Amino acid sequence: MDSNEGSSLNLSASSIRITDVTQDGDTLTFAITSQKLGSSDGVCVFRTFEDFDWLHQNLCGQEDVPGLQGIIFPPLPAKPTPSQTHAQSKAVKQLGFLAMGNNWKIYCQALELYLQQVAAHTTLNKNKALDNFLTNAESPGKQRMRKGIFNRLSQAVEEMRKENHRDVDEFFQNKRDRNANLTALYKGTTERFLEVVLAKQRLAVDCGHFSTSLYLCVSQDDPAAVAFSKICLKLSEIFETVKNNFEIVADNDLSTLGLGLDLETRYQEAEKEMLFRRTCRLVELESASRSTEKAKPNRRAAMEEVKKAAEKEFDLVSSVAKEEIQRFHGSRVGVLRSFLIGWCEKQLSTAKQSSALFSQHLEACRELSED
């Protein structure tokens, strides 16, 4: 069988799909399929969020990868909170766009993208955990996870002040500044877009109510009532169409641009976390240097060693970071592009359909009033 050089993964990254999701109480189970490289054989496994988390921790906690901390880890979506449907608004508060759409479809897409990104990452896809995750019939189960040094909650409050630590490298200082700015902007834009989509969904509900109320106005009491009823029915139909339009437009929004903005926001945050890790290494290095300078002669050699190790680590991380930044900035533009195109094409198609529908209604009404 063909082997990817150095990679333990012999699956095609782009073939990874989440084909189904089932809910059992509070737990969602995802069906993941992927295709073996160079063959038409496929693999299907079932995983829960815990399994994804296990995978992510493993990726983040590898000890034998030099400069691991310089990697921008593909962002894993936050844990889904199924529960009853009336708690949907709570889910939306926590997960934003990922909680929307029927049957967690947006969430599944986000997970799918995550797996594809990991599988396509030349360093990460060497990790055996990935292969295990994607091919092992048995789920990784509740294996005790090594405490990831950098899981999402890694930035403890006392470390926040390191975020502003001045960099020694202009390239990185620049990157950090731009990233901080963009992360905030993308986050804000995503949140505002979410508000837009929620407003459209509210309008759909309103139109539905109005349509139903009109339908209830129908009566056959006498000719005058019949004439008026015809009008109410017509109007009811029209608002049903308006409602459908809103629903489809909102759905277009969240399945393309919504998902895209959410992804970009989380990826920018992932880059931010990486840059922060590097900054922390820098702080350690500088602190080690100072200690070495101040050290008493008998301690100096030991301190030198520490400093040298820190320097080596820092340089490794920085060089990996540079590559990762290049990679990220290359691919993100393509990703955004495809989401933007998808969004535009869907909305254009919907607008054309709605225009035709409303025009039909208009023609019908004009004929009606000629009676």
Place this chain on the structure above:
Amino acid sequence: MAAEREPPPMGDAGQTDFREVEEGEDLFVSTVTTLESSPTSPEPASLPAEDISTNSNGPKQAEMLLDDDPEDLFAEATEEVCLDSPEREPILSDGPSPAITPVTPTVMISPRIEPAMFDRSLDEDEEEGENGDTFDMNISVSDPEKVGDGMNAYMAYKVTTKTSLSIFSKKEFSVKRRFSDFLGLHSKLASKYMHIGYIVPPAPEKSIVGMTKVKVGKEDLSSAEFVEKRRSALERYLMRTVKHPVLLKDPDVMQFLESSELPRAVSTQALSGAGILRMVNKAADAVNKMTIKMNESDAWFEEKQQQFENLDVQLRKLHASVESLVCHRKELSMNTASFAKSAAMLGNSEDHTALSRALSQLAEVEEKIDQLHQEQAYADFYLFSELLGDYVRLLTAVKGVFDQRMKTWSKWQDAQVMLQRKREAEAKLQFANKPDKLQQAKDEIKEWEGKVQQGERDFEQISKTIRKEVGRFEKERVRDFKVVIIKYLESLVHTQQQLIKYWEAFLPEAKAIA
């Protein structure tokens, strides 16, 4: 009848910002001031016409009560005052009209569209009059202007009539009117025609029914919006009035439309003698209605009344639905504008040139879409919300004429009872040998026989008139709604076609991102 009140713009003479103060319920609030109040009102129609005593039997009688009352301290005050409010309207001087400050609303919510585009009153060329001629008349209310300063200020509107009807001396003419003039016109028409069964269209409300429910952040209840809403309502009111073949020919209507000077409508203000009288009559009517138990011989009337009750409930529900729609649409507009700004900032911050440009274009598209949302909100409001509101108010006028019929019947019955008594009295006197009294009794019998006959004629007449009026009302209703639906659909189609344009323009920008 609720009226407009213009409070002083404190210390800011000549400011263009015109604020309307929400006042509490005044005594003459019509039962439809708040649609949230209970659907069945105890009062048939709270109109200034309530000052008609039941003895009046002709259209002209009521005018006496509208004349200047020499004892009326507030004869010059033409604004309705809320008795609960701490402010009172001062006496306006009768001098030359104060300087007119044209109002340019500082907040024009949607400069690109003509709200008048959504006026339902513009399509009346096809309207057929009763005599089979085409109804060729168009009235527009425009150019709201603030007149005067401080406590004396009010809004004046230009009323332009275009017509080819021969009853008017000119083909096109315009006059200046203020809100109380409209109220005065309605008051006169109601007093002349309601008691004989004509459905007189109600004048616009003082308080803004729907808008109070609209909680919007961006667009506060700005003065410009209010003025526009009022302007539109006044226009619809006039058009509805002149579409009525009988009202059209009324001299008060013609005077309202044609003459440059109109006597101030003093009967609309609360503190006058006429005002007090109205209050009293209104209360009396409420009591009367409760005690009239009519012996309905004509099922049609009962059925119709029930239908109108149902319709009232339905219309109010629909109105509430549309209010919600308008509110949420405005929220969508706000959210869209906010998103557009965010996207613009992103566009400025992105390094990648093509991506940056695409994001900026996205921001522009979203801004344009916001504009569409606002236009659609206008359509929702001016086409549906106001239509439904108008009909809820019209229904009270309809219910009013049914009540008037009951009163007419009651009067007829009372006359019969009285006649009976007089006959009994005469019978008694036959044996009393008092020739003077006997003659008087016979005279009285004749008198009451006449009244009974008149009562029966009145009752038959009002019944006949109501049947015709109801038929007219129902035709109008169908026509009005048809017009609105078509206009609304046109706006929907327009919106979608604009969207197609925007998306088609954006697509190449998105594709250009390399």
